Amino acid sequence: MKTRRNVAGVQVTTGVPDSSLAARELNFLVRLAQAAASTPRPDELLELIIRETTSAIGTDVCSLYLLTGRELLLTATNGLNENMVGKVTMKVGEGITGWVAESRRPAVVPDVSQEPHWKWVPGLDEDRFHSMASVPIESGPRLVGVINVQSTERREFNSGDIDFLRAIAAQVAGILERSELQRRTEVQLAEIRLSHDIHERFTNLSLDGAGIHSILDAIGSLAGGRAALYSADGYRVRGAGESSDGMPQRIHLPAPASAIGRELRINAGRPPRPLDVIPVRAGAEMLGLLAVGVDEEKMDAEGRVRALEHGSAILALELAKERAAAEVERRLRGDLVEEVLAGGL
Incomplete structure (x- = not known):
């Protein structure tokens, strides 16, 4: 039924x-x-x-x-x-x-x-x-x-x-x-491979002594925009060349550089253009600011994030190396002056 x-x-x-x-x-x-x-x-x-x-x-x-x-x-x-x-x-x-x-x-x-x-x-x-x-x-x-x-x-x-x-x-x-x-899982593996490849590229540049200009070129290429290095108060100090052509000589931040977290987007230049600004730090010490132009057509979002992260880290290492080398040179010159003065006396 x-x-x-x-x-x-x-x-x-x-x-x-x-x-x-x-x-x-x-x-x-x-x-x-x-x-x-x-x-x-x-x-x-x-x-x-x-x-x-x-x-x-x-x-x-x-x-x-x-x-x-x-x-x-x-x-x-x-x-x-x-x-x-x-x-x-x-x-x-x-x-x-x-x-x-x-x-x-x-x-x-x-x-x-x-x-x-x-x-x-x-x-x-x-x-x-x-x-x-x-x-x-x-x-x-x-x-x-x-x-x-x-x-x-x-x-x-x-x-x-x-x-x-x-x-x-x-x-x-x-x-x-x-x-x-x-x-x-495939996305995570792709992100890991991408991060490894970018890290390896920057590490090789540093080990080969390519210098900050070459590192900035690599950052600009990977991030899909021009890259330049600025001082903590916003004045451009590095990046002359193709990768930074058209980048402003100075950038103005809405807050002190020390207050920037991982990344800040601003408009700068004439005419104003969007820039991503990333602090370059060695520990708690602010060494400078990395600024990269934003080009939506060329930008690979994940690749850009990794390029900015690894790029700012390797820049901090290069700046620290330059600072250490300058300190050694200053001391050597001081010692040499003291020896000359002592010999003259």
Whole structure:
């Protein structure tokens, strides 16, 4: 005997699921698990899920919406206009898909034309599709998206259908979580490699005795803007040449140089241009200011950050070396003068 219960405000038919359908669903989940173990690309797995869900559950359409901010983006579909993938969005709470995302509850709609939550999307939806089932995709407490199935014939999806869709949604969530973890790992590795390469370049310049002018050229090249060295009171002291051409002779800071943290953006020069100013410190002692022009077209944000960090550190080392060398020279000259005077006496 079949009974009815409400799921998300719409009717769901419950009963004994068809054994052949259950076997087909089980086979599908086994194939999916095998594909997930052998296919490294998450987009291929998602396409497989969407493509085969329709046959496994016996529908004409399967669509995947993923949450981006407060909107659901059509990410994949089998049965609807694939040209709309990446273009169609639904706000959370909008349409049946948005309602499922907002309520975190499944929805079954035997006839979408009679459903108040239904929203027609031009270029995507078709009149021939009548029935729909939709479940949220969740990863723990976090909403990931929504998966929908649709059929041309009127169909009352039962609890077995909903359970199967939930199992598919769980697989999708796991694939996306692994994909995000892999993406973050790759980003972190890329940042580490970039930081290492920039550090190695500046270290080699210092060890080769290239000097501050060459270091400023390297900073400008890596940071995507001209670079110059200024005194703590804002007067340019180094950077004559191509990398600092057009840089102002003096920069005015809104606060004392000692109060600058890691980085400060100012406008300087005639006409005023944006500059990033970074303190050059040896411990607590302020040795100078590194200023680098801002060129949005050439700027690699991550590379610029690393170039400024390592560049200011190597400049501090070079200035400290120059200061130490000048102190040694001063002392030698003083000793020489004393010897000359002593000999003369």
